[in-house]
Amino acid sequence: MSVVALCSAHGAPGVTTAALALCWSWPQARPGRRVLLVDADPAGSGLLTGYLSPGVPDSVGVSVLAAARGALTPEQVIGCSLALDAEGARMVLPGVADPVQARPLGSMWTALVSAARDLSDAGVDVVVDVGRVGHQFEPRVWLTQADLVGVVVAGTVASVAPAAAAVRGLAVERTGRLAPVGVVTDAGGYSRVQIAEAMGVTEVLELAADEWAARAFAAGEVAGWRFERSPLLRAARAAVERVGALVPERAVLR
Ligand SMILES: Nc1ncnc2c1ncn2[C@@H]1O[C@H](COP(=O)(O)OP(=O)(O)O)[C@@H](O)[C@H]1O
Numbered sequence: 679m680s681v682v683a684l685c686s687a688h689g690a691p692g693v694t695t696a697a698l699a700l701c702w703s704w705p706q707a708r709p710g711r712r713v714l715l716v717d718a719d720p721a722g723s724g725l726l727t728g729y730l731s732p733g734v735p736d737s738v739g740v741s742v743l744a745a746a747r748g749a750l751t752p753e754q755v756i757g758c759s760l761a762l763d764a765e766g767a768r769m770v771l772p773g774v775a776d777p778v779q780a781r782p783l784g785s786m787w788t789a790l791v792s793a794a795r796d797l798s799d800a801g802v803d804v805v806v807d808v809g810r811v812g813h814q815f816e817p818r819v820w821l822t823q824a825d826l827v828g829v830v831v832a833g834t835v836a837s838v839a840p841a842a843a844a845v846r847g848l849a850v851e852r853t854g855r856l857a858p859v860g861v862v863t864d865a866g867g868y869s870r871v872q873i874a875e876a877m878g879v880t881e882v883l884e885l886a887a888d889e890w891a892a893r894a895f896a897a898g899e900v901a902g903w904r905f906e907r908s909p910l911l912r913a914a915r916a917a918v919e920r921v922g923a924l925v926p927e928r929a930v931l932r
């Protein structure tokens with residue numbers, strides 16, 4: 679276990695919220711494992727405008743890592759990340775605020791994918807928010823190399839039809855790896871089987887339409903029993919357990 683990359687094909691179906699929810703639930707659903715959320719959306723971070731909007735120090739983030747050049751150690755990666763809890767069981771590597779800052783990150787992403795293998799061996803799984811596929815500075819390497827890729831959709835034709843095209847494209851590039859899975863944030867009355875068929879996937883991880891918890895994440899208000907018991911957090915814990923079953927042990931980026 680494991681590197682999980684999340685992306686979308688159209689609109690804003692909730693990739694950033696899904697990545698945060700998986701990250702938050704990770705140590706609960708996978709006891710003994712820690713998690714690093716990598717904020718890799720080249721169109722501009724949804725975390726810096728949401729969960730991390732109080733601000734991050736200049737000493738952290740993907741641009742600081744890129745300045746290091748060359749291979750990256752797990753210590754360097756964690757040194758450029760922020761702990762989201764007192765134990766450091768959940769961490770985040772902040773991304774870029776502006777798409778122009780994504781241009782020079784290409785070789786850093788390749789080095790970071792390698793470092794993710796070492797992080798995983800050291801007990802830190804990685805969840806990546808890749809944003810929408812097709813961006814000029816897309817960190818494609820996460821989508822081709824991750825142990826599991828989730829294409830995030832809402833349960834509408836407008837969301838699912840472009841996602842099916844993205845699934846087909848990714849499947850070709852992931853020959854020999856697990857096929858892309860669907861991640862649905864708001865099934866909109868469709869069943870999991872209907873969404874799987876429409877997307878052309880065999881597996882759909884179902885989160886929950888939960889405006890309250892989604893807003894709590896964006897506001898960084900992630901404490902309290904109501905939050906932990908919210909539909910989104912319950913579904914996210916189940917999704918992380920399912921990821922654990924789907925990704926074979928030691929499959930990491932080999
Ligand atoms: N599971 C969800 N249930 C309800 N609203 C959601 C959910 N996930 C995201 N949202 C809302 O949808 C909007 C876009 O979410 P975000 O996670 O930023 O999407 P993306 O990263 O795909 O652009 C935000 O207003 C967010 O609060």
Ligand SMILES: [Mg+2]
Binds near residue numbers: 694
């Ligand atoms: Mg986003």
